[in-house]
Amino acid sequence: MAAPRAVVLLGPDVCVVLRLSGPLKEQYAKEHGLDFQRLLDASAYKERYRQDMIRWGEEKRRADPGFFCRTAVEGAAQPVWVVSDTRRLSDVEWFRDVYGDAVQTVRVVATEETRKRRSWVFVAGVDDAESECGLDQGVAFDWVIANDGDDRSLDEQLEPLLQSLRGRL
Secondary structure, three states: OOOHHHHHHOOOOEEEOOHHHHHHHHHHHHHHHHHHHHHHHHOOOHHHHHHHHHHHHHHHHHHHHHHHHHHHHHHOOOOOOOOOOOOOOOOOOOOOHHHHHOOOEEEEEOHHHHHHHHOOOOOOOOOOOOHHHHHOOOOOOOOEEEOOOOOHHHHHHHHHHHHHHHHHO
């Protein structure tokens, strides 16, 4: 995966992977009396609550667009943050509004064949919702990285991005 690879290449003192879905799932679990740890994995348990969790998360975002973003960055001490699961324009806008030019947007893409090899199966009403494809349009990404399983190719694509980040430290 591209995000953990960036941590390895930059070092854990410099780079950390942050997730917006962690705080979302944790808060959802608390409010609904569910097992937070089981919501983090790719299980039938998570799938049972997925659509309602998406609906609930959208309601939270409408009330406070930065809620999950603020929670995700709390306590992050490293100068480089990879927010690995940004999926909505409102999330990108929040980071840009708060952190300005320090924000670099990176889109990681994979072919449908690669995604299927990784056990992805399209689910109508879920995989075509904003929670999964909200950034397919409307964002001019600073970087686009193809991650189809070739580590050498991935490293070659990451190197200019990492050089740029090192130059900003």
